[in-house]
Amino acid sequence: MVRVLSPLFAVATAALAGLFSASAASTTKLYGVDYNIRSGPDWAPDATKCKSADVIAAELAKLKQITDIVRLYSMTDCDQAAVVLPLAIKAGLKVSLGIWVGPENQTFDADKARLEELMVQDGLITTENVEAIYVGSEAMYRGDVNATVAIENIKAVKSLCTSKSLDIPITLADTTEAIIKNPSTIAAVDFVSPNVFPFWDRITPDKAPAQLYGKLEKLMKLTKGKEIVIGETGWATDGVDARSSKATIANAQTYFEGFLKLAQEKNLKYYYFAGFDESWKLATLSADNVEAHFGIFDKDGNLKQPYHSLQPLLDADASSSSASQVGDVGSDSDSGSADAGDDEDSSSSSPAGSSTVSTTISMDAIIASADSTSKGAGAMEVKVPGSASAATVAVQSPSASASDDDDDDDDDSEATGSTEDLASKTAASAVATASNKRKDCHA
Template structure:
């Protein structure tokens, strides 16, 4: 095979035409057992949702499930018990991308930022994410978000600070890309209605747009994934075969090209049905009870 054809294959991804369901499951297990870069982590148990208080015990139990397979864990919040996750992850030899959840609740934002600073000062944050899709949700203005980012950088000058949002936000907002030490780009072909056959090259294009916006800065895919159950979104169809194909292509590319990916997600979360519809509950590699799905 020539270099040119190898490069084309890398862009298109694995040839799945002759692969059975068992083949896909075996490929998934080989990649997972070999270790993946990182996972977006949730410790919520069935019946819990944002606002529920997480116990140290449930965090430890959930970390223990994913620990053998990952190097990094990404958190979303620094309140209601989530601020305990980074220290527990560190105890288990994992690196941490620690997030503060920002919204239009300014009082809650203060709690999140203050706890985030404490996590950094305790030495438990390798990367810091100030906010997650708060611009996409239109809960803060860009100016307000930049203020929070600047504040964290001043209070924790040792931290590598960024913000998490869809890749195009960094393309469309140069001041935001400039304010970040690291670009945290969410890349979801599924939510842009992409057919699974084209999803791999589509996701790569998202990544390279963020890379261009960062002008040489480190870019991490902070979220990407594919659900296995639920209602189709345009040409994006959630089923087991497509979820496995997407995982396999993403992880092989991550490994071969050294792309840092925080795969979404660790566990299925029933509460997300209220936010994303039926598909929202089925993004995990493990089900809601902590059992590996594939």
């Protein structure tokens, strides 16, 4: 016996499959991204050690498409705060400044002095432009300072900000383990910022997000409600290190998508490491070291495969730029703008930044999870679980239903064929509807 699905059900499942495929790439911006303007090793002259202003401007324009905040690591290295801040302001980015803390006090003193110099420049360091100031990055983990020195450094920067009437949050970034071992630092900071890399714990990427959150839960017991913002997390796409998990494109994608799902569910704030691959690190490390391959973009500014779910943001930005040159084209664009505003309001309530990640789903799951509401004899509204996208599917039912009898195989084949054609066309229409809605959201 040949059993044929009803035409209405076949059309609905085909449309659902199309909508799931279309929504898989939908995303909103990342909360923040770690960024470095170094292009060469310590011993290189500034001309090759530091990226040019043109390169930095181009990279910040790329980053603006996927985030609204970038985090720096030093004030004096390549004079990056003075170089990046004006360009970031122009690009519409906020900056979390970094003061580097090393084993010698001179490093901290020099960075703090540069911070103070920039504070007197009108409009440069303000609460509108600067998200936070990080006093050190893994300095306790490296053993460069102990908790006492770390706290003294934080107090010194807080005092400086107070003297300039700047209410900017101050923190330090360190490993979860280092912060837990030095709980006195928690009281000294305005928010807690652990660097959490399951990648360095030799774990499979599918289990990594849960492991990361387990570490955060241990930290939460000590923070007692103080805000936590992940300072760094990420997964290398290439290279070899006996201490790390496997650095592959597939593993990086699995972790990225799993982490974004976790960030959305738990309402996490974070800085993803890092904006761009750092091939210059290979000059100071082994030629196959993983440290050079954590970028969301490669060194030439191309979006890397594991992060393809961010592509709609790049496409939307390009479309928005083109549209701004052309101008308004009528009432349809006005309507689209209103829809976009509504969607932006709903997504902005989640600081995690990413609302949808790539999903692999079986037809059984589509059937089981579909929220379908009959719209009458000739239509069905198809909604994608976890998405704002929906499409009303118009259905033209065949005049005769398919037979279940083996003797009617020819009729069954004909009926199935016509239904498949209708389903294909309807699914394409539904996907186009959802795709257009997404573009409006990100314009």
